[in-house]
Amino acid sequence: MPTTCALCRRRIPDERIDDPAAVQEHHLRPERRAESPTVQLCRPCHDQLHALFTNEELRESYDTVETLRGADRLQGYIDWIRGTEKLDIDVSTSNRVRERR
Ligand SMILES: [Zn+2]
Numbered sequence: 001m002p003t004t005c006a007l008c009r010r011r012i013p014d015e016r017i018d019d020p021a022a023v024q025e026h027h028l029r030p031e032r033r034a035e036s037p038t039v040q041l042c043r044p045c046h047d048q049l050h051a052l053f054t055n056e057e058l059r060e061s062y063d064t065v066e067t068l069r070g071a072d073r074l075q076g077y078i079d080w081i082r083g084t085e086k087l088d089i090d091v092s093t094s095n096r097v098r099e100r101r
């Protein structure tokens with residue numbers, strides 16, 4: 001079974017699966033870690049989620065993979081990331097770049 005990112009559905013190469021810089025576990029209900037279901041996300045998707053949503057928003061409105069995938073705020077990002085092979089992008093840099101436009 002290949003591991004894929006739950007959000008962008010890109011395949012994680014086997015040799016990176018144990019690399020926390022490439023794949024991370026996301027708690028669908030942040031701050032309720034003990035009871036929260038988790039999903040595997042590639043690092044860019046995980047960084048992006050936490051850059052765009054507060055823990056409260058995640059917990060209240062986006063606590064399933066389906067709602068995250070359907071979130072308006074993520075559509076541009078998902079379209080973009082699906083076209084790349086990158087597993088370690090610097091999200092804080094791209095946010096800064098966006099603000100300068
Ligand atoms: Zn991803």
Ligand SMILES: [Zn+2]
Nearest residue numbers: 025026027046
């Ligand atoms: Zn997370």
